[in-house]
Amino acid sequence: NINPHTRGPIDIKHVDNNEEEYYTYTLLDESYSIYVLLDMSGQVEINIWSQLTQSLQKVYAQPVDPCTAFGTCGPFTICNGISRPFCDCMESFSWKSPQDWELDDDRTAGCMRNTQLNCGNMTSSTDVFHAIPRVTLPYNPQSVDNATTQSKCAQACLSYCSCNAYSYERSRCSIWHGDLLSVNMNDGIDNNSEDILYLRLAAKDLPGSAKNRTKPNVGVVTAATITSFGLVMLILLLLIWRNKFKCCATPLHGGQCSGSIVAFRYSELCHATNNFSKKLARRRWLWFCF
Incomplete structure (x- = not known):
């Protein structure tokens, strides 16, 4: 139906007789222009251009959901x-066909695999499955009655090189050979499917797999390594400098050093001073403490 908010400028007539059936749309206000569009999906749109507001508004679309048409x-x-x-x-x-997708807005050629499946040995295939939730299942499913569990259903698909997907819903196994067509997301317009499609992929293409994870940035890792090494070297130099000038005593005669550094134990000082009751010979000492 035409949007009631914009129906005023349009006079709609429905003709239905023994010979033909059609609609006519007549503009009642010359400040509006009407455009009818039939896109590649098969959806018909009626748009009205307003000279007053300089805007284009879609007033009609059929089917409402552009994904309704087959494929x-x-x-x-x-x-x-x-x-x-x-x-x-x-x-x-x-x-x-990137050119058709980008320039002609024609997606009917679809898509192709980035990596071919491993079909060399059906009994030990390395292929995996990627779950696509809340979609309508493709056309032309093949039922597998003896697959009574999901794992058996997956194995049934892996046993055929032409199998590209499977679904296991309500204890029923379905597999698909060849192209997968009309897989539509639950968009709330004309599709409320809660089914899950398991798409067959090469092991390296599975999202989140070890082979598919993002590699670390080499530049960042190198910079972090150099910075860490520099900090370690700085700490080592500070420790060496601190140990070299730690607390010590150096006797001086006339302001000049008499020799190498002499270290005294606490027990030796106690003995020399009779437990600190006697004074030592008068000498000037220079104490270094860091």
Whole structure:
């Protein structure tokens, strides 16, 4: 239906007879202009341009959710009706035709894998699965009746090189061969799916895997190492300087040093002074304490 807030400038007529059925839209105010758009997804939009406010407003769209049409975004994509652009590649996939995506706004070619699957040995495949929650499941599923657990369902998919995804919902196993089409995100417009699709990926492409983690910045690590080394060397130099000039006594004769530094034990001082009851011979001492 036309947005009631902007329906005033438009006179809508519905013609339905034995020969034809159609709608007509007539502008009642010449200060407005009407634009009808049919985009690549198959969605029809009616937009009104206001000369007064210098703004364009969408007053009608059918279907309401651009992801409703079959295969809107092409294979191995996820469609989200509330994002712009509403098509995006699945995890570890890239645009198959970047020129069409960027220039022509045509996503129907879809996406392709960044890394090929490990299909050399079906009994010991290293491929893994990435969960995509809250999406509509692709078209053309194949049921696997003897897969009674999720692990068996995953193994059933791994046993085929052509299998690209599986789903295990309510004790039912489904797998998909070939292209994955019409995987739409729960956007709250015309899709409220809570299903989970498990996308098959090469082990190196699994998000969060050890091989896929971000490498540390070499420059930052080098700078931190040099700084730490400098601090350690500074501390060592301070300790050496402190030990060299720690508290000691040096006897002086006439203001000149008589020899090397002499250290006295407490017991020796007690004995020489009779437990500090006698005075020592008069000499001038210079005490250094650091």
